[in-house]
Every structure is written in C-alpha cells, then in structure tokens.
Amino acid sequence: MGNDIKELEDIARQLRIDIITMLNKAKSGHTGGSLSAIDILTCLYFKEMNIDPADPDKPDRDKFVLSKGHAAPALYATLARAGYFDKAELATLRKYGSILQGHPDMNLVPGVEMSTGSLGQGLSAANGMALAAKLDGAPTRVYVIMGDGEQQEGQIWEAAMTAHHYKIDNLCAFVDNNGLQIDGEVEKIMGIEPLADKWRAFGWHVISINGNDIAQILEALDEADRTKHRPTVIIAKTVKGKGFSFCAGKVKYHGVPPSDQELEEALKEIGGSATPHQI
Amino acid sequence: MEELLGIRESYGEALAQIGAENKDVVVLDADLSGSTKTSLFAKKFPDRFFNMGVAEQDLMTTAAGFAAAGKIPFASTFAIFATGKAFEQVRQSIAYTKLNVRVVSTHSGITVGEDGGSHQAIEDIALMRSLPNMTVMVPADGIEMKKMIRHMLDFKGPVYIRGARNKYPKLFDDDYKFEVGKAVTIREGKDATVIACGYMVSQSLKACDILKEKGYDVGLVNMSTIKPIDTGAIIHAAKVTKAIVTADEHNVIGGLGSAVAEVLGESSPCLMKRVGIKDIFGKSGSAGELVKRYNLTPGDVSDAVMQVIRKRDGQ
Ligand SMILES: Cc1ncc(C[n+]2csc(CCOP(=O)(O)OP(=O)(O)O)c2C)c(N)n1
Ligand SMILES: [Mg+2]
Secondary structure, three states: OOOOHHHHHHHHHHHHHHHHHHHHHHOOOOOHHHHHHHHHHHHHHHHHOOOOOOOOOOOOOOEEEEOOHHHHHHHHHHHHHHOOOOHHHHHHOOOOOOOOOOOOOOOOOOOOOOOOOOOOOHHHHHHHHHHHHHHHOOOOOEEEEEEOHHHHOHHHHHHHHHHHHOOOOOEEEEEEEOOEEOOEEHHHHHOOOOHHHHHHHOOOEEEEEEOOOHHHHHHHHHHHHHOOOOOEEEEEEOOOOOOOOOOOOOHHHHOOOOOHHHHHHHHHHHHOOOOOOOO | OOOEEEHHHHHHHHHHHHHHHOOOEEEEEOOOHHHHOOHHHHHHOHHHEEEOOOOHHHHHHHHHHHHHOOOEEEEEEEHHHHHHHOHHHHHHHHHOOOOOOEEEEEOEOHHHOOOOHHHOEOOHHHHHHOOOOOEEEOOOOHHHHHHHHHHOOOOOOOEEEEOOOOEEEOOOOOOOOOOOOOOEEEEOOOOEEEEEOOHHHHHHHHHHHHHHHOOOOEEEEEOOEEEOOOHHHHHHHHHHHOEEEEEEEEEOOOOHHHHHHHHHHHHOOOEEEEEEEOOOOOOOOOHHHHHHHOOOOHHHHHHHHHHHHHHHOOO
C-alpha cells in the first residue's frame, strides 16, 4: 500500500471525525477508547495487514481481533473506509437492525474476524487463529488490541502463557495504554504496573511506544514482524479521547458520546488546524 | 452380565478415528486429557492436540479462534469447568458467534463419585440449553457417543456433549441410527412413558422391566438431544400414555425434566414426574452408593412411574 506517514495521519484524522460523528448520531457508545486506538487501527488496516476488503474471506489473509470490543466505532470507521462496507452504514451504529451492533459481531459485519464485547477474551481467540494458521502453514499474522483496564482480566494472562508456550510468533498484540478505565485511573482502580515487566516475565517480546504516533507504530510493527519464536506485545502509551479537547484525557468520556455542541466544536477544532490537533 | 462401554473411552476412540479422516480436527484439553481420554487423540496426532493447562476460559476462547479459522475444535474438560468456570467464554465466543466448537465434557452428574460435590456438575445441561444457538446432547451409551462425535464433522454450529466418567451398559449396536434432534424409542408402551437421557436411559430400561413384572406396559424414549428437543416425540408420548416420567442425572431444575415439562405445558398438558437430583449438591461416595442415595435407581424410576399412573387414574 505504501502509504507514507503523512497520508496515514490524514486517514487517522478523517477516522476520528467519522468516530465522533457516528457516536453523536448513535447518542451512546464509547468515545475515549475509540479515539485512543484509532492510530493503531489506521496503521494496521492501511499499511501493515495483508487483506483484501473486496474479498473479506481471502485465504491466508492477516486477521485482527478487537479484544476491547467497546471501541467498535473505531473498527467500524476503519472497515468502512477500507471498503468492507458502505460508509453510510456508520449512521446506523447501535440502531435496531443495524449490522453495527454496540460491540462487533463477526456474523454481521464484513471484515470483523471475531465477535467481542466481553473483555479478556480477544487474545485467546487470536491465539487460536494464529495456531490454526501455523497448522496450515499459512503466512497469516494475527493482530489484537487490548485495553489497559482489560489487563486486569485473568484470562489475558492465561492467553499470555499460551502464546508463549506455543511460540506463537505470528501474533502481535497491542495494549492501548491510555491509563483510564470506567471508574477512573487504571493505577488507582487496580494497578497493572509494571506492565512491560509482566509481559516480559510471561516470555513475550515487549516494545513500548507512543501509540498515537504513526511512525512509532509502524516501526514497532516492523520489529514484531521480525521477531521469531515468541509473541510480541506493543505497549502503546496513548491518550484516551485523543484528538479533541472536549474528551481528551477525561474519564467521563469512556462511554459518553459527544453532544451536538461538542461535535460542532470538535469538528472546527480538527478542521481548523493543519497540524492534526492539540491535546 | 451386561456389557459395559466407557463413555469417555468411546469419546477418545472416536476422536482418534475422525482425526485420521479429517485433518481439520483439533483437540484442546485443560490438563485432564488422561481423564477425558482426549489423550487417545493426542497420542496419534500430537501436532493437532493442544493442552491449555489448567485454564478453562482460555481453552474455550482459543477453541473459538480455531473454529473461526476453519478448524473443527473439540474442547474438553470436566463438565463443571467446561460449562461453569468457562460459561461466559462459551457464551461470548462460541454460542454468540455460532462457531463450530464442540464442547465435550466428561465427569457430569453425581456418578463422578469420590471427588464429591465440587466436581459433580448437576447444572450443566441447564446452563448450556439456555444459550441461544447451542445444541445440547447426552449420549446413553458408548456407541451413541461415537455416533455423535462422528456427526460433528459435518454438523454446523456450536455443540455441548455431556459425557461422563463411568462406563454405561451397552444399549445399541453398531447399526444404531443417531440423528441430532431425534428421540429414539427404545421400548413402546401404552401405560406410561419414561423419557430419559444419559445414564438414566439404562436405569430406566431396568425400571421398565420391573414395571412389566408388575403388569405395566411402559415405554422408554432416549432423548439424547436435549436441544433442540424432539417436541413431536414428547407430544406423541403424552397423547398415547398421558403419563410421563423424565429421568436424568441432573438437577431437576433446568435439565431434561424441565425441557420436557416446557413442551408438555405448552402443547400437550399431562401428568408428569421428574426423576433427578432434587436441587441439592452431590457428595463423595462410590458412584453406585450415590445413585442409591440420590434416588436414581431403576426402583426410583419405577416408583415414579407408578405414582404418575395412579394419579392419572385418580387412585
Ligand atoms: C468482562 C467485562 N467486564 C466488564 C465490562 C464493562 N466494561 C466495558 S469497557 C470497561 C473498561 C475497560 O477499560 P480499558 O480496557 O482500559 O478500555 P479503554 O480505556 O481502552 O476504553 C469495562 C469495565 C466488559 N465489557 N466486559
Ligand atoms: Mg484504558
């Protein structure tokens, strides 16, 4: 695809607009965690992954699992822009009869590889997909995004053991390390630090980056591709609600959509400046 | 002497057979492969066997990942852990997704024996049949288990098969015809009908013999698919005998008895009685002792049948 960094930044900016627009229309949904993860999704879908939106079931394709399924708006905006389905669908988010359920449904949305929503399960599912690819001798790589609050789920660490034990090196997991969960700061609710040490102790190759920096994400993905015999986790420091001052870094906007006024101001903010946005 | 067949041994043997025929079969276990007999598959196909360690939640969701990638995963552990510990994983990643995961348990019911109440799943049928998209089956003998497992190669959608620790009396021959969702009439009878599954089918067959000696002509239906349940067979039995007894090695709340009562209540009300575990946990003891203590003997079934017949006849 060869999109350069500037191009990817433009895509991410457009996807941010799509995300807050669809959330405002839906009048419910998860703003903060969608915006913190969108730069990672942009890099995966518009640069890294071997996929064909015109043929979602293409054999040997790469796969993505959104373990933190509540960031569905980010995935939907990404898939629509990639061409998996008509962008007009985005306006139906969370409405009765929509393919765009509150959390991703693999049986409804082209391009969604695994239904998620219950936190803690995505890494296990990705392990299964990656192991299946190894059995088939397929070149498939599997990518996952987890939340940092989600790291509190016990099953994450079961899956962490599995990926190491079976040397699942065609797997690359991200932790969207935005520091916040529903009830407040992750470190105050149930501390997960030192997170990198934990993953290292579980036998993973750990890369720590700024997860809202396209260049750093791409570099980390390259390093993950080159890492053999063990899985890679990219601990991506991000800002929850990144991109708009109404929600950036604010706990409240975990599951609150922008009001009409907030949307209007946010669009002005992002459109009005050449550099993407200030936080 | 009646011939006994191991339920879990039959499972393991069937896995090893279909594994040789279909390369997409993969098997996952959670440190109980010696007990569930998935070890029989593991020995033949080590590359397609995945021991997940003592991690049932990871077991179930990883199996879902395999299925999403086109494999036919069998995920096995004891019934209580498969359906209880990992309930929400089975719900989110297997039932909700409609993936072709075959959750096959062993060690259901009180015939687990000595391990006691912590290990005796008496609620797994209730849990699994409450999940949309889930097919729930209970084999009545080793032959039926083998037929079920073979069926799983072509069957679409998530399945729970309730296996057991103990050997059951052999009921069927190799030419037994198994079909998902189809009840099998083992014995016709006009005075009452027993509808049973699993171990309680052979127990109920003995009950029918006891009743025959007393002059009652009692039918027996093997309801090996609990969901989708064969409503036609239940309604037919209700119309013919107007006296139904259900028997399963499960809590009377939510198991086969409830499933049959739901059909009867909505479609063909008639008197019925449920033989099962009376909403209490199990205990340690030999399987034989527990079957007596928990009132799951042929005598208990025949008593229940006579009670329903008497009630029906206004005695
Ligand atoms: C098993 C489970 N428990 C609870 C929830 C409700 N829930 C949704 S999001 C969330 C917090 C997640 O925090 P984090 O992983 O940090 O996500 P992010 O900050 O990226 O939005 C919770 C508790 C859930 N979806 N699944
Ligand atoms: Mg967070």
